[in-house]
Amino acid sequence: MDEPEKIPLSALQHWRYCPRQCGLIHLEQVFDDNVHTLRGQAVHAKVDQPGVETAKGVRVERALPLWHDELGLVGKSDVVEFLAGGVPYPVEYKHGSRNKAADIAACDDLQLAAQGMCLQAMTGKTVNEGALYYATSKRRRVVAITEQLRADVAQTADAIRQMLASGELPPPLVGEQATKRCKACSLLERCQPQATHAGLIAARSALFDPDA
Amino acid sequence: MQLLNTLYVTTADTYLRLDNDTLRVEVEQETRLRVPLHHLSAVVCFGHTGLSAPLMHRLAEGGIALVLLDDNGRFKARLEGAVTGNVLLRQAQFGRVADPAFTLDMARACVAGKIKNTRQVLQRGAREAKSEDEAQVLTRLADDLAASLRALTEATSLDVLRGIEGEAARQYFIGLNLLVRPESRAVFQMDGRTRRPPRDRFNAMLSFLYSMWMNDCRSALEAAGLDPQVGFLHALRPGRAALALDLMEEFRPWADRLALTLINRGQLTADDFVLREGGGVLLEPDARKAVVVAYQERKRDEINHPLLAQSVPLGLVPLVQARLMARALRDDGAPYVPFVAK
Ligand code: SF4
Numbered sequence: 001m002d003e004p005e006k007i008p009l010s011a012l013q014h015w016r017y018c019p020r021q022c023g024l025i026h027l028e029q030v031f032d033d034n035v036h037t038l039r040g041q042a043v044h045a046k047v048d049q050p051g052v053e054t055a056k057g058v059r060v061e062r063a064l065p066l067w068h069d070e071l072g073l074v075g076k077s078d079v080v081e082f083l084a085g086g087v088p089y090p091v092e093y094k095h096g097s098r099n100k101a102a103d104i105a106a107c108d109d110l111q112l113a114a115q116g117m118c119l120q121a122m123t124g125k126t127v128n129e130g131a132l133y134y135a136t137s138k139r140r141r142v143v144a145i146t147e148q149l150r151a152d153v154a155q156t157a158d159a160i161r162q163m164l165a166s167g168e169l170p171p172p173l174v175g176e177q178a179t180k181r182c183k184a185c186s187l188l189e190r191c192q193p194q195a196t197h198a199g200l201i202a203a204r205s206a207l208f209d210p211d212a
Numbered sequence: 213m214q215l216l217n218t219l220y221v222t223t224a225d226t227y228l229r230l231d232n233d234t235l236r237v238e239v240e241q242e243t244r245l246r247v248p249l250h251h252l253s254a255v256v257c258f259g260h261t262g263l264s265a266p267l268m269h270r271l272a273e274g275g276i277a278l279v280l281l282d283d284n285g286r287f288k289a290r291l292e293g294a295v296t297g298n299v300l301l302r303q304a305q306f307g308r309v310a311d312p313a314f315t316l317d318m319a320r321a322c323v324a325g326k327i328k329n330t331r332q333v334l335q336r337g338a339r340e341a342k343s344e345d346e347a348q349v350l351t352r353l354a355d356d357l358a359a360s361l362r363a364l365t366e367a368t369s370l371d372v373l374r375g376i377e378g379e380a381a382r383q384y385f386i387g388l389n390l391l392v393r394p395e396s397r398a399v400f401q402m403d404g405r406t407r408r409p410p411r412d413r414f415n416a417m418l419s420f421l422y423s424m425w426m427n428d429c430r431s432a433l434e435a436a437g438l439d440p441q442v443g444f445l446h447a448l449r450p451g452r453a454a455l456a457l458d459l460m461e462e463f464r465p466w467a468d469r470l471a472l473t474l475i476n477r478g479q480l481t482a483d484d485f486v487l488r489e490g491g492g493v494l495l496e497p498d499a500r501k502a503v504v505v506a507y508q509e510r511k512r513d514e515i516n517h518p519l520l521a522q523s524v525p526l527g528l529v530p531l532v533q534a535r536l537m538a539r540a541l542r543d544d545g546a547p548y549v550p551f552v553a554k
Binding site for chain 1: 361536542546
């Protein structure tokens, strides 16, 4: 039987940033490198080696495989610290600084919450907290995994699954969101958000006018 | 957007190998050139070129296309890594080909792009013409092309579209002859388009330039995740890259302009061609090299792309257009708009 499609944890963050970005990566399966992703890879190269180590009585797992069967999520954590009593505490490494715009930080929160939910489902321990570690500012930001975040994760996973099943690529961002996010998007060149729907239609009608 | 280099290997009996992370070009076991692989987007080999298996592995791994062409620039093979991209996009493409209304719409856009760009070639020629008579003839031909362009909107079938295109091409080629500087006209006279083999020098040059554009269009479509064989204006036929031919229509006038430049600047002369028994005409190997160099230079020219409202090297425009094509095939209601220079 065809298993329902597993959604990579990273897709949640992509979707929250921009549904089209999520579609380009997970539907079209493209990934164009730019400075941002290359820097991201450098950060992850450090944390991607599987391994266990103990620091101050805390057991640390790197690159731990994660999954959540009910939500159909799969992925890998950067770091999971196991606190007293074996409660897992996910830590996700991000390039950039801790002072991101709130709506961008929310994308990271969503991904972290999803990791916490996977860990909870895998271990049976309640996971109420995790942290984002920002490579540039070398600071942690603690994230509470609230009911609201959990609901967002489930809802986002549903939306992504629907997009993947439909095979339809979401449209480019518009307006203020486009101004803010497209510039920093690794897929800008492939996405071509400048060629808007309205722009294409106008250009098409001018095409048959010899002097246009 | 960055235009990565394409390495064209035109020298006969060249051997290419991997040397650390560079590509080493050897001729008779002597190193002629080393190119860092991360500067390359494609390696294109004409005729007899040898290359090592480790190099082929590394090219496939790095997503650098390896393309084999014959001496005249005809496509032979292409090495690529594992099939990637979106099978759903290709499925959408197949669905669109089965839809007559969409097919007609797409074909119409391709022909319009070509006619509009050819018309600009003639208009510019008219402005720069040395004699009043010739300027008049060119203007009249440009007007005919304007009429063809308008007629496209009324065309209700592919056959009608192709008819308009054929007629427009005939007018345009009459005009092209007038754009050759008078001293060179005897040598570069052309009587319409001939191919397989080309029967005059102008056509020999066009065939060669079209092959290179064609190859770039094909690569662009592959990079955009489309199937270059499944096209709209050009009927499906085994062995024919119909969509690459569709995409190329809008770029043909760019090839024509480059051919004119090479002739008018005297970079190519009668001696650069071989006339074969029976009437076929081929470019001499050294001349091929000169054409490749000129083509590569031209690809670096920055062109303003009206839809992206940004400047793009000409060599990347096929990729931009291939992505717009993918968008038209996928998104309902986003029409394909060919690249028309302003
Ligand atoms: S360029 Fe903008 S619209 Fe396109 S994927 Fe990136 S963020 Fe989304």
